[in-house]
Structure formats: structure tokens, C-alpha cells
Amino acid sequence: MENNEYPFVGEDDVFTPGRIAALWGLNPNTVRNWCRTGTLKSIRWGGKYVIRGTDFIGFMDRGRTR
Template sequence: MSKMEQPTDTIHKIFDVQDDAVLHAEDIAKLVNMHTESVRRWCRTGKLPSYNFAGKYIVVGSDFKEFMRKAKIKRRWEQMLNE
């Protein structure tokens, strides 16, 4: 499949984690190359579905992958098709 034919709802293989994986904010921060506090903010605001145990955020792999799918920027013509 060429780049143009790839489905737009797929995520890059570096974000491919097991659906039942348990990820901490630090793990996600490393995957997306961002500060841990940014990931915690996503969790606090509900952008990234998570569980909070004693101040530690836990994210299930399937929720992380869905978050990444929603965050993927689509080409302008694809956005126009969905409007």
C-alpha cells in the first residue's frame, strides 16, 4: 500500500502498544517526546482517558492509541470530505 492509499485512522508503528498495556505518564511522555507534565495535563483535563491512583496517572494501551488516532492531523482535502 502506498502512502497515499494508507487509511487515515492508522497510527505510526512507534505508537503501537498492546491494547491491555498499562502505561504511566512517563511512558507516554517518552513515546510522544513531550514533557511528563503535558501528559498529566491531558489526563487531568480528560483529553487522554486515564485512571488516577495516589496521584499517579495510568493509561490503558487502547485508550492511548485512540487518543493518538484522534490527534492525527488529516490532509485538508480529507477534512473537507468529512464536513
């Protein structure tokens, strides 16, 4: 499935909280908190959070105002 709404995010991409923070101009701790609380679906890998592209797209879709 092609992602036209978020061309900088591929569904098969993997992101760190730092990369997401850089894309959106946020503090990396904010993104880590979203991961820790489950607001942003993530996987713990070697003690670090990893976010799949599909989960990041879903997070952005849920946050959109309609």
C-alpha cells in the same frame, strides 16, 4: 484486535504519563495535564495517572490529521 498502526502500544498495555512522555519526547507534565483535563482518558490509581493501551491508541487516532 491487532494494532498495526502503533506497534509499540498493545491494547492491553498500561502506561504512565512518564512512559508516554518518553515515547513521544514530551514533558511528563504535559501528559499529566492531558490526563487531568480529560484530553487523554486515564484512571487515577494510588494518586497517579494510569493510561490503558486502548485509550492511548484512541487518543493518537483522534489527533491524526485526515
